Amino acid sequence: MTTAENSGPNQNSEDYIVELLGITKSFPGIVANSDVTLRVKRGGFHAVIGENGAGKSTLLNILYGRYQPDSGCGEIRINGESVTGKLTSPAQSIKMGIGLVSQHYALIPALSVIENVILGSEQVLPGGVLKRKEASGEIAQIMSHLGLTGIDLNMRAERLSVAAQQKVEIVKALYRKARVLLLDEPTAVLAPAEAESLFALLQSLQRAGTTVVFVTHKLREVMAYSSAVTVLRGGKLAGDFITANTSREELLERMIGTRPPAASPSPDIESEITGGPMVEAASERRPLLKIQGATIFGSRGAKAVTDASLELFAGEIVGIAGVDGSGQKELSEAIVGLRTLKSGTIRLASCDFLSESEITRDSVRRRQKLGIAYIPEDRHRAGMILNFSIGENYLLGHEKDRAWGGGVFLNRATIGARAGEMITGYDVRLGTRTADARAGDLSGGNQQKVVIARALDGQPRVLVACQPTRGLDTGASGFVYEALRKARAAGMGVLLFSLDLDEVLELSDRVAVMFNGQIVGVLPHSEATAETVGALMTGATAGSGAAR
Amino acid sequence: MTKQALLQKFAPAMRPLAGIAAGLAVAAIIMLCSGYHPVAAFAAMWTGATGLEAGPATSDTMIRLGSGHINLFLLAQTLAKITPLLFTGTAIAVGLRAGLFNIGAQGQMLMGALFAAGVGALGKHSAAGDGSINPGLHVLLVLVAGAAAGALWGALSGVLKAYRGVHEVISTIMLNFAALDIIQYLVTHNMKDDAPGSMSAQSPLMAQTAWLWPYVHGSNLTAGILLAIISTFAAALFIGRTSTGLQIRAVGLSPDTARASGIDVRRITVLTMALSGAIAGLAGAVEVMGIHHRYVAGVAGTAGFDGIAVALLGNLSGPGVALSALFFGALASGSGYMETTTNVPAPISEIVQAVVILLVGIKAAIRFRRPGTKAERKETHGISG
Numbered sequence: 060m061t062t063a064e065n066s067g068p069n070q071n072s073e074d075y076i077v078e079l080l081g082i083t084k085s086f087p088g089i090v091a092n093s094d095v096t097l098r099v100k101r102g103g104f105h106a107v108i109g110e111n112g113a114g115k116s117t118l119l120n121i122l123y124g125r126y127q128p129d130s131g132c133g134e135i136r137i138n139g140e141s142v143t144g145k146l147t148s149p150a151q152s153i154k155m156g157i158g159l160v161s162q163h164y165a166l167i168p169a170l171s172v173i174e175n176v177i178l179g180s181e182q183v184l185p186g187g188v189l190k191r192k193e194a195s196g197e198i199a200q201i202m203s204h205l206g207l208t209g210i211d212l213n214m215r216a217e218r219l220s221v222a223a224q225q226k227v228e229i230v231k232a233l234y235r236k237a238r239v240l241l242l243d244e245p246t247a248v249l250a251p252a253e254a255e256s257l258f259a260l261l262q263s264l265q266r267a268g269t270t271v272v273f274v275t276h277k278l279r280e281v282m283a284y285s286s287a288v289t290v291l292r293g294g295k296l297a298g299d300f301i302t303a304n305t306s307r308e309e310l311l312e313r314m315i316g317t318r319p320p321a322a323s324p325s326p327d328i329e330s331e332i333t334g335g336p337m338v339e340a341a342s343e344r345r346p347l348l349k350i351q352g353a354t355i356f357g358s359r360g361a362k363a364v365t366d367a368s369l370e371l372f373a374g375e376i377v378g379i380a381g382v383d384g385s386g387q388k389e390l391s392e393a394i395v396g397l398r399t400l401k402s403g404t405i406r407l408a409s410c411d412f413l414s415e416s417e418i419t420r421d422s423v424r425r426r427q428k429l430g431i432a433y434i435p436e437d438r439h440r441a442g443m444i445l446n447f448s449i450g451e452n453y454l455l456g457h458e459k460d461r462a463w464g465g466g467v468f469l470n471r472a473t474i475g476a477r478a479g480e481m482i483t484g485y486d487v488r489l490g491t492r493t494a495d496a497r498a499g500d501l502s503g504g505n506q507q508k509v510v511i512a513r514a515l516d517g518q519p520r521v522l523v524a525c526q527p528t529r530g531l532d533t534g535a536s537g538f539v540y541e542a543l544r545k546a547r548a549a550g551m552g553v554l555l556f557s558l559d560l561d562e563v564l565e566l567s568d569r570v571a572v573m574f575n576g577q578i579v580g581v582l583p584h585s586e587a588t589a590e591t592v593g594a595l596m597t598g599a600t601a602g603s604g605a606a607r
Numbered sequence: 608m609t610k611q612a613l614l615q616k617f618a619p620a621m622r623p624l625a626g627i628a629a630g631l632a633v634a635a636i637i638m639l640c641s642g643y644h645p646v647a648a649f650a651a652m653w654t655g656a657t658g659l660e661a662g663p664a665t666s667d668t669m670i671r672l673g674s675g676h677i678n679l680f681l682l683a684q685t686l687a688k689i690t691p692l693l694f695t696g697t698a699i700a701v702g703l704r705a706g707l708f709n710i711g712a713q714g715q716m717l718m719g720a721l722f723a724a725g726v727g728a729l730g731k732h733s734a735a736g737d738g739s740i741n742p743g744l745h746v747l748l749v750l751v752a753g754a755a756a757g758a759l760w761g762a763l764s765g766v767l768k769a770y771r772g773v774h775e776v777i778s779t780i781m782l783n784f785a786a787l788d789i790i791q792y793l794v795t796h797n798m799k800d801d802a803p804g805s806m807s808a809q810s811p812l813m814a815q816t817a818w819l820w821p822y823v824h825g826s827n828l829t830a831g832i833l834l835a836i837i838s839t840f841a842a843a844l845f846i847g848r849t850s851t852g853l854q855i856r857a858v859g860l861s862p863d864t865a866r867a868s869g870i871d872v873r874r875i876t877v878l879t880m881a882l883s884g885a886i887a888g889l890a891g892a893v894e895v896m897g898i899h900h901r902y903v904a905g906v907a908g909t910a911g912f913d914g915i916a917v918a919l920l921g922n923l924s925g926p927g928v929a930l931s932a933l934f935f936g937a938l939a940s941g942s943g944y945m946e947t948t949t950n951v952p953a954p955i956s957e958i959v960q961a962v963v964i965l966l967v968g969i970k971a972a973i974r975f976r977r978p979g980t981k982a983e984r985k986e987t988h989g990i991s992g
Contacts, residue, residue, distance in 0.1 A: 440861070441866075443864060445861075447856070451853065455870075468849050
């Protein structure tokens with residue numbers, strides 16, 4: 060495997076703080092990394108990109124000591140010194156100055172910020188009493204260095220926003236004297252502004268001498284912030300570049316192996332949008348779904364959505380934009396029946412659109428039968444059951460339906476056959492596995508394909524898609540976009556709840572913007588730009604278009 | 608099958624087997640320290656559990672086997688001990704499949720025993736227990752009564768959990784006490800045994816039409832064992848092969864996913880607790896029908912609690928529960944025989960049980976309180992991204 064792409068990094072080991080050389084790591088049934096080399100320059104800002112299943116997380120976890128490479132396969136050097144076989148646990152790698160901010164944040168919700176930061180490296184007085192004051196002083200110092208204000212050290216971690224939790228994780232790594240900071244998909248759950256502030260923070264850390272290694276699949280981040288980039292594809296090294304010497308197009312090509320087909324444009328590549336917006340057509344018809352004056356309370360008993368009204372027409376995609384926590388989650392849950400409305404109504408048009416019925420109090424299952432399908436925001440928590448087989452996951456929601464292999468007794472043959480068709484139809488990559496494999500063994504993108512297939516194959520009329528591309532790479536995201544467009548073309552009404560503004564703008568025929576629990580504006584595709592929507596998202600302007 | 612595939616197939620059994628081995632080893636060490644001879648003790652335990660003895664057959668309940676014989680009475684007593692454990696182990700495993708830790712199998716079993724005794728006493732027209740109801744029908748009625756009582760008692764915890772958010776561990780423990788007190792009241796008042804000479808708190812003798820008769824004279828082994836085996840495998844079939852079973856498993860593994868896919872989590876919670884309670888109730892019914900023929904204090908022994916160990920050691924699977932009930936039943940039966948023949952105190956078996964629970968059970972219990980096990984998270988991490 061050659062590493063001498065372009066003006067490849069020079070071979071002087073002195074320059075590298077971390078080197079993974081010829082690493083191979085296999086799991087039962089899959090080789091996650093095959094002869095992969097990653098060399099990170101001291102003080103660099105190194106991006107690792109690749110599609111889901113490309114082996115990025117695995118590589119990071121090897122460096123963090125969580126996984127060991129297959130024995131005899133490869134060498135690990137830190138500061139030019141071989142540590143092969145010594146990185147046997149995260150504790151070891153922390154000792155060597157490596158810190159990880161993982162994809163699923165690892166803070167303990169019930170503990171305070173300070174307790175979370177010191178956890179695992181507590182300084183204690185004789186008798187086991189925590190040196191709380193010293194610790195809090197030290198942490199406050201780190202935070203002020205980073206310009207992090209507004210995080211109360213005594214606040215319980217569960218009360219922090221996602222972005223703040225992530226910053227606490229960074230503080231935690233620095234508290235342990237990390238010289239190399241590893242971040243796994245750091246912006247996967249952040250709003251655009253939060254992502255920017257994160258990268259500003261990371262850049263200031265880099266200027267202060269910390270080496271940053273981050274895994275992402277967002278080319279924009281790679282081009283804007285990184286100094287070097289390593290591309291992985293299918294567990295193998297697919298390129299190694301100095302960022303300044305490459306281009307998005309080149310990186311994308313390396314990531315997916317060929318030029319992207321025009322039919323499935325990626326969010327990062329400008330291209331013709333197939334199946335154009337259908338605003339005019341939609342306005343002539345009666346709405347498919349009508350939400351009127353919905354007021355919804357959140358899980359903690361606070362009002363999350365106030366008097367929201369929205370109409371969805373058949374054959375359109377309405378994107379719901381907004382900063383995280385503006386009430387999108389509660390609104391989406393209320394539409395599918397997971398959350399009750401305090402006041403207001405939800406109505407669904409009959410199949411001939413001549414009448415409508417109120418579904419405000421209907422159960423999730425009843426709404427499913429009436430044609431409302433749901434792609435939950437959190438794939439692992441609410442989208443699928445990792446310990447179920449792929450076939451069983453695909454069946455969920457239809458387990459009483461004979462055509463799906465359900466009924467009183469499950470028909471395994473039918474379940475397997477249907478899952479097999481789905482696997483082919485949606486191009487779910489199983490490696491050497493079958494439909495009986497655990498869903499947890501699939502990569503994120505392939506799991507999402509199963510969730511989407513399940514939602515769409517029920518022939519719904521309304522699709523409520525929440526963060527459908529969260530944590531997915533370019534290729535898988537393109538697949539999701541394609542699926543949503545096809546759903547629109549087939550006459551479904553699609554509600555796209557997404558924190559990714561680019562995604563909302565690209566796909567939506569209309570964009571509804573939520574701010575502080577209210578729908579502050581609904582813009583047609585032609586008027587929805589990053590500026591207009593962004594202004595509404597931050598509450599800077601009053602709604603220009605009233606909610607229809 | 609390759610060696611690796613074989614290993615994978617039997618991997619779930621490794622931990623339970625290691626636990627059993629460790630339990631027996633600890634028991635052996637304690638016997639040594641207390642001056643007993645572990646080999647002799649285990650040999651006695653084996654004989655008591657299996658009925659395999661040396662020497663010629665000397666009675667009609669012994670069958671010649673090679674140079675020795677099988678003592679059918681001892682074997683029957685072991686199977687009789689296994690019977691309630693199969694029921695309660697299955698009951699608790701069913702609950703755990705939905706993520707519900709039913710600590711109340713004991714109370715449900717007692718309620719089942721009481722109602723079975725009550726319905727069993729119907730149609731009796733002599734002090735000796737002659738009855739007028741068709742025996743087949745009567746047995747069926749008594750079983751239904753026992754299952755219904757247990758189901759009701761279990762469902763109560765299910766309702767409290769589903770609609771009031773009361774944790775089932777708390778409510779089932781409290782309902783165990785409630786069951787005991789209610790029964791104590793009934794058997795000293797409304798359901799008191801009025802037969803002359805009856806002193807203790809017990810219900811009237813059941814009609815013989817509702818009895819289960821021993822297979823081996825003098826033993827406690829009845830058709831209850833068949834019912835227990837059927838229950839275990841029917842429950843496994845229900846959980847594994849029906850759509851409601853799939854819903855139960857979904858709720859157990861990921862309540863949020865279950866809810867999002869339209870499964871009525873509350874309904875499943877109540878249903879599962881009712882089902883779990885019904886199976887525990889059957890255990891109580893079978894005990895009174897086969898052994899005591901009335902409700903008496905101690906009718907359930909500690910089967911309701913031992914069932915927790917059975918379910919956890921059996922990894923919640925049907926065959927697993929069957930094997931683990933076999934082990935614990937044999938252990939209990941064998942240790943009684945060991946005590947009478949070698950003077951090693953029978954409670955040594957409780958030490959074995961305790962070690963097994965510590966090594967096997969605690970991990971499983973923790974696993975069921977937390978969605979997403981460590982292994983699961985790890986595995987998912989490895990391949991995504």
